[in-house]
Amino acid sequence: MLELFTKLADFVTYDALNIDPVSHLAEAVHFFVEDTTKIFFLLTALMLIVGFLRSWISPEKVRNWLDGKSKILAYFLAVVLGAITPFCSCSSIPLFIAFLSSGIPLGVTMAFLITSPMVNEVAAILFGETIGWHFTFAYVATGMLTGMVGGMLIDLLKLEKWVEPFVFEVKAPTQDLDEPKLTIKKRLRHAWDETADILKRVWIYVLLGVGVGAGIHGFVPQEWFITHAGADNLFAVPVAVLMAVPLYSNVTGVIPVAEVLIAKGLPVGTTLAFIMSTVAISLPELVILRKVLKLKMLAFFVAYLALAFIVVGYGFNWLF
């Protein structure tokens, strides 16, 4: 079904714009048209489905599921649920307080909060469609493992001392409030609103990302990446991770760039490390979390993630 987008790009590039098919420009334009149309189509269709399905999951339910589970199971559940539970970053503080207040360990709570922005279902599906499903698997597994190990470390090192003390004094109710009833119609409307919202937020990143990708695809020769950022260059992974930290961006904008980089011979591990670093370490999120976490904890958090991604980068470069 996705060949439709290739045909559309063929038509636009060679027929409508009449660009010489063997030119760099044709390669770039073809890539741009095919990728933007494909990504917008997939994003809309998949977000509608995902938004509808996950209207059955909420942070309240997650808390109840995590409550009283054995620790190992709790870490695992926390990262799985973190990957699929929708919540806006402005809810993270009430959520953090409510989780701790009902006795969920700090590490489990943090595992949930770390994984949530890092493993993004839309990204997972787009990776599969553009780069390949093995990449999706690597991405999701890495995200979940990073979240789990991070949570375990926090509990192991007893980092409660790096949480603002007032948090432990809050007594949030452990009983759920009566929830407003959600009809199927309302769930569908939520899914629609959420999709429209995401499209409004990311369209510019998608265009920028595909634009950069198209430029590289058409104009940067393959040898460039192999020489400068190939697996033999030991510095490539840490440099990629550190470069991405200030470059907080929407993951949908990074995917088209990643697609091209891999096609041009950038090693999978380096690309993955770069992407994880871009999406997981977000300055606005850190500023919000500062209300409940001391600076030391935030520094630990960023250092841990950067280190984890560097390890992941080397690991995958070595494996593939």
Place this chain on the structure above:
Amino acid sequence: MKKIEVFGTGCKKCIQTEEMIKNKAQEMGAEIDLSHIFDPVEIATRGIMTTPAVMVDGKLVHKGGLPNDGEIAQWLAGAD
């Protein structure tokens, strides 16, 4: 007079929710006691984990995302 509380730590959607309710009340000529709770500690102690959330006379009627026009009209009319 209905007591309407909007819960949100200050994100765009939370502010928008408050404004939508204010505008709808004006349009309907409904007199309401509208307040916005920004404090995350109070939000958590009231048992709310997903924002923006709306309570009418202490009962949770909405959470997560923007409410729509029809829903707001229902809360204001009390026909929930």
